[in-house]
Amino acid sequence: MNQTEVAELTVLWTQTQNRVADFISLLVPDFHDAQDVLQRVAIALVRHFDRYDKSKSFYNWAIGIAKYEILLYRRERSRDRHVFDEGLMDQILQAYQENEPYLQEARKALNICLQGLKGKHRQLVDKWYLQGVSHDQIANELKTSPNVIYVTLHRIRVSLRECVRRRLDVGWEAL
């Protein structure tokens, strides 16, 4: 790649990366695996940039590569049976693209709701989401059972979702 192409790709990828990462995370819930896939997508984009048709959407092209990398990841991790089939993947992608603006609003609302999460529940959320500590380890530290941790995290997630729903001006009618 020449300098111009590098500049072009970096601009396009910088604009698109977050959306591609969002899409991957919908199909690969494990954060670290999703990051692995994202990095592989970035590498694939660099390798195949000469094949990108500039008259078409870079985002759609990147999403296509991401879908392929997710399928590859699924094949390599054959012991992980909890990966959606291709038909569901396409439906999830379509639902994501159709509702992106609403999801971005929901994210803003979530940011505010997270600021309001306090005390031990905020600490638990930090431990699990931010530090990557396992359920078992958290349970060990708090001298409780992993099941208590699962249930508490689930309740926190539901509470945050309700908080977001209350804040949003535009309703998501199905919810």
Added chain:
Amino acid sequence: MNEPITQLISDYLYGHITDEQFEQLQTWLREHPEHIKHYVYEAYLFRSTRSLLEYREMAQSCTTPALLEEEIQIDVVDEQPSSSEQIEEIKRMADQRLTAFLEEEHRRLAAPTATPVFKIDWAAAGQRIGETFNRVLRVTQMTFKLAVVSMIALLFCLAGLQYMRSRRVLASITSTTDAVWMTAAPEVELRAGVLALKSGLVELTFKSGDELILEGPATLRLLSTQKVMLESGIVSVQVPVGTQGFTVETPVTEIVDLGTQFGVRVDKQGETESHVFSGKIEVAAGENQQRFIEGQAVQVDTEQAVHVYDLRDRPQHFVNHLPRIRFDLASAVAGGNGLGGDCPGYALDPGMGQIHPHIVAVSNPRRKGDHQYHTMTELPYVDGVFVPDGNQMPVLVSSAGHTFAQCPPTSNEYWSDIGNTITTTHISQVPLPLSLNGTDYCTDEYPGINLHANAGVTFDLHTIRQALPYKEIVEFQTVCGVSDGEQMVNDPALDLWILVDGQIRFSARNLTIGDAHAVQLDLRPQDRFLSLVSTDGGNGISPDHALFGEPTLILQAQHNNK
């Protein structure tokens, strides 16, 4: 949305879902497009929670239990721009400014400049050339600046990604055995980085489920949950059934597991040898990629040339990694290493303490013992040999002075050397098979010690422990008795003994043709000398074809956890 579905989605997102629950989730998703939207919303918020938190990078530790009893409170706060929103806003403004500038430059470049067809205004032309040159220069400079800014942004994103990845736990140390580290001992939970082990064994379990044993001295770099770089040292890898993809990179090659157990050794020059214990591996060296299966050993030298061997012909680099190993005393008595591979096939004269290249049996004249214990310094695991005769006490059975106090009187004669092969008669050159219960021993398939009376051999367990420092000897097993491999002229009657430090741990008296005993003895760390003895039963040595079939020490791994 109903609670069971919400719980299902939680279980999936938190990685806590069973196979059955996952099927329920998929079925629910397929039922209606609205269900897909539900899921997308939930999963998007789930991901956003993490990314929003990471922007803040707060880390506090929890201190108290009783989470379930506390009501979850989410306070109402005034809407204020978060740092993430500010960052987004800055990015949007920067993009807008850059876009506007480029559009402006594009318009200026595209503006037509009129030039007379037949009259050349040199001054104006020169000025236009200069202006054009300046515009091109400005655009080039802006393009360059844009590229630099974008590269910086991309590098920032990649650095952020790398930072997050570097904090990720890749594996845990599950046990250590006499581990001595070159630097400070690492934490139990390992992130991307280097492990420098001076000596000992360390067992790691990766987040992927793969298990790795590292043997020092070694330097191992953890790259991801399924990839390591072995710069030097020895590792063995075992992966869960049905999985593949774990990769060991070395200075000259890359080995990918295809569902197996394998070992990799890298020497100081980077030369790499891989042994496939089960399943198969793929080895990439230069532009070549080849697959190898169980029982093969692959060596890649510093020129990346590949050499393939039978595993049995290679040195046992990974013996310390095996949880339980069998040490063959029949091989040890004949000069072998007890772990397979080449064995010289030596035979030991118990009356004179000499080593012969093969078993010698002499009928006439009968050879007699000298009532001495003969140490065998040439053989690493054999302490000594002797002809037992209770007529002359004490009967020494070890170099440390242990004695066989209960040794019965014998003729003090012996017919054959001690060895791991069958005997061929001295005059007629007829091979005499040694068998018990229909199994021919002292063969490649069924090793054994040929111990025709009167003879004794003592093994030094300490030297075996020194050869296998991460293992402890826990048991001795054998099938012993009187061979039923030939028609005897006279009925044999002989006694068999197993001693540990001179103490009887097993005895069988007055055995005759075909009598066989399966023996299993526990051994303790303080047990040192193991002696196998045959005596003639009081009626002379003809014929007293005693044998110890598959005489095996069982060793298992020692562990001292962190």
